[in-house]
Each structure stands twice: as C-alpha cells, then as structure tokens.
Amino acid sequence: MRFTYAEALTDPRFYIPLAQAAENAGYHSITLADSLAYPKESDSKYPYTDTGDREFLEDKAFIETFTLAAAMSSVTTKIRFLPFVLKLAVRPPALVAKQAMSIAYLSDNRLGLGIGLSPWPEDFELMGVPWAARGKRMDEQIDILRGLTSGEYFEYHGEFYDIAATKMTPAPTEPIPLLIGGHSDAALRRAVLKGDGWMHAGGDGEELARLLDRLDEIKKEEGLADKPFETHVISYDAFTVDGAKRMEDRGVTDCIVGFRLPYIKGPDTEPLEKKVQHLEWFAENVIDKVNG
Structure with missing residues (x-):
C-alpha cells in the first residue's frame, strides 16, 4: 500500500517544507490542488460538499500547479507529485503536455498527472473554452497528452483538435501516468478506457464501495480486468492499520490522507x-x- 499526503488551501510557504517532511516520513506522494480564479458572482455548486457551498475557496492562495511541482521537486528526491486534479478541460493540451513532461523529466519521473473536468462554467469562460461537449473535448486532450509526451513525432486529427506531425523534447524516460478524477459514470469509464488510474474526491464509505464496484464492472465489460491500474482513494479506513489493509485487499493502490478539513472559510491557522x-x-x- 502506498500513502499520499494531502495538504491544501494553506499558507503557500508551507508547501516546500511539508513536501520535504512527507518524503522523510515515508509518504509515496503529495497532492497539489488546482484552481484558476474565483468569480465574484456565481451560481455554481461545489460537487464534493453536502451543501454545494464554494465560498470556502474565496481568498485561498493557489500556487499554479506545475510551478509548485517544480519548486517541490527541486528540494526532494523521492516523493511523487499528484495534481489533484488539474482542470485539463479548460487548458490547451499541447501546453499541458509540455509542462507535464518538463516536470517529469526534471524530477526523474516523479509526476503522476491527475486530470479532470472543471465543475465551474466560469473557468471555461475565463479561458475562452466552450462549456458544451467538454467531456468529448477532454477525451481528445488525453489522446494528445499521450502522444506529445512520448517524445516521438505525433499528429492528431479530431473533432476539436488538429495537430500536424509534431515532436516535443526532452521527454521523460517513463510514460507519465494519467489519473482521471470524477465520480460520474462517464468519468469512471474514461479512467478505465483512457487513463492509468482513478482519483477519488472523497465521500462516505458506502459511496466509495459503490464507485470501486463500478470501476470493476467497467473493467470487466471492456475486457480490461487485468489492466495495471492505480486507484487513489480517500477513506477513514486508511487511518488504521487494519483499515488500510482492507483497502489494499479491495484493490486500492494508494490511500490519500490529510489531517484537517480544508472546506472551511477563512485562513488555515494551524x-x-x-x-x-x-x-x-x-x-x-x-x-x-502497514509496510514494515
């Protein structure tokens, strides 16, 4: 079992010493939160809180995700960095490919790229990207990430993107794992068919069990039951030895753990x-x- 340390929406000056502390303590990975901007007015709801409230995000300091990964990688040697999750659907895929492969190359393959759809229409508007057909667009973006980060000539001719034969270098010496976030059936299927793993955003144990069962069902339906697959989950079970072993028996590869509730208004005072x-x-x- 591998363990990932999650600390978000805190003082940005804490991230580098926390990455060093987590590495020294034996964590495999550390998550990096992603957010672009906060609109003054919005009817959008946050999908992973009971009330849908998103006001806790106002005035929170978000360092740009790849910039933070670069800073952390420069002072560590082993720990892996997991954007949790990068809002791929609102970004140019070729730029994301260049950023991701640069971080992976410089860090000696220590990037696992968590990606997903932004739940905020305002993000799409801000970045000049249509809200409609965002899932189909992201499917093409994933294909483009795979192709461009290979370091080989790659061309793509899709509904949304058209790329002539193009090469990006330097490429990392190992493929960058693409870890798909989201709880919808479409997101789970995308994770199985196009990703190297799935990232769970939280929720109660009953809902997690349902999501893991559904992932297994999709793998069997698609003939991919034996496909190597990372499963990153948030669960109270991870906070005990027996619970973590139950997660491992369930096929979970990575438990994400944090030690405070990030969905609170105002600054983190810890x-x-x-x-x-x-x-x-x-x-x-x-x-x-667990691992001793």
Whole structure:
C-alpha cells in the first residue's frame, strides 16, 4: 500500500517544507490542488460538499500547479507529485503536455498527472473554452497528452483538435501516468478506457464501495480486468492499520490522507510544526506498520 499526503488551501510557504517532511516520513506522494480564479458572482455548486457551498475557496492562495511541482521537486528526491486534479478541460493540451513532461523529466519521473473536468462554467469562460461537449473535448486532450509526451513525432486529427506531425523534447524516460478524477459514470469509464488510474474526491464509505464496484464492472465489460491500474482513494479506513489493509485487499493502490478539513472559510491557522507532527505521527503509526 502506498500513502499520499494531502495538504491544501494553506499558507503557500508551507508547501516546500511539508513536501520535504512527507518524503522523510515515508509518504509515496503529495497532492497539489488546482484552481484558476474565483468569480465574484456565481451560481455554481461545489460537487464534493453536502451543501454545494464554494465560498470556502474565496481568498485561498493557489500556487499554479506545475510551478509548485517544480519548486517541490527541486528540494526532494523521492516523493511523487499528484495534481489533484488539474482542470485539463479548460487548458490547451499541447501546453499541458509540455509542462507535464518538463516536470517529469526534471524530477526523474516523479509526476503522476491527475486530470479532470472543471465543475465551474466560469473557468471555461475565463479561458475562452466552450462549456458544451467538454467531456468529448477532454477525451481528445488525453489522446494528445499521450502522444506529445512520448517524445516521438505525433499528429492528431479530431473533432476539436488538429495537430500536424509534431515532436516535443526532452521527454521523460517513463510514460507519465494519467489519473482521471470524477465520480460520474462517464468519468469512471474514461479512467478505465483512457487513463492509468482513478482519483477519488472523497465521500462516505458506502459511496466509495459503490464507485470501486463500478470501476470493476467497467473493467470487466471492456475486457480490461487485468489492466495495471492505480486507484487513489480517500477513506477513514486508511487511518488504521487494519483499515488500510482492507483497502489494499479491495484493490486500492494508494490511500490519500490529510489531517484537517480544508472546506472551511477563512485562513488555515494551524502552524507548520503541528502539520509536520501530524504527518509524522501517521507515518510512524500506520505507514511503517502497514509496510514494515
């Protein structure tokens, strides 16, 4: 079982020392939150809270995801970086490919690229991308990411994108894992058919079990039951040794753990020292015992 440390919506100055602390404590990965901007007026709802409230995001400091990954990779040697998740659908796929392969190359293949659809129509408007057909557009974007990050000449002729034979270098020495986020049936199927794994955004244990069952069903339907596949989940089970082993038995490859609720208004008041204590305690009492 691998463990990922999640800390988001905190003081940006904390991220580099937290990445170093997580690496030293034995975490496999660290998540990187992604957000572009906050509109003054919006009717949009946040899909992963009970009320749909998104006001907790106002005035939160988001460092651009690839910039943060580059900064973290320069002061670490082992820990992997997981955008959780990059809003691919509103970005130019060729630019994302160049950014991702640059980070992967410089970090010695330590990028797992979590990607998904933005739930905010305002993001699409801000970036000049149509809201309509966003799922189909993202399917093409994934194909383009795969092709351009290979380092070989690649061309693409789709409904939304048309790319003449093009090469990007330097390419990482290993393919960048594409990890698809989202809880809809379309997102789960996209993860199985086009991704190397799935990223769970949270929820209760019953809902997680349903999502994992559905992933298994789709794999069988598509003849991909034996396909190597990363499954990244958030679960209270991960906070005990027995629970983490239950997750492992269920086929989960990576447990994402955090030690505070990020969906709160106002600044994070927890000091850096306390955050380090939390992640070290978990490593000593769970990670070391699960994998010892």
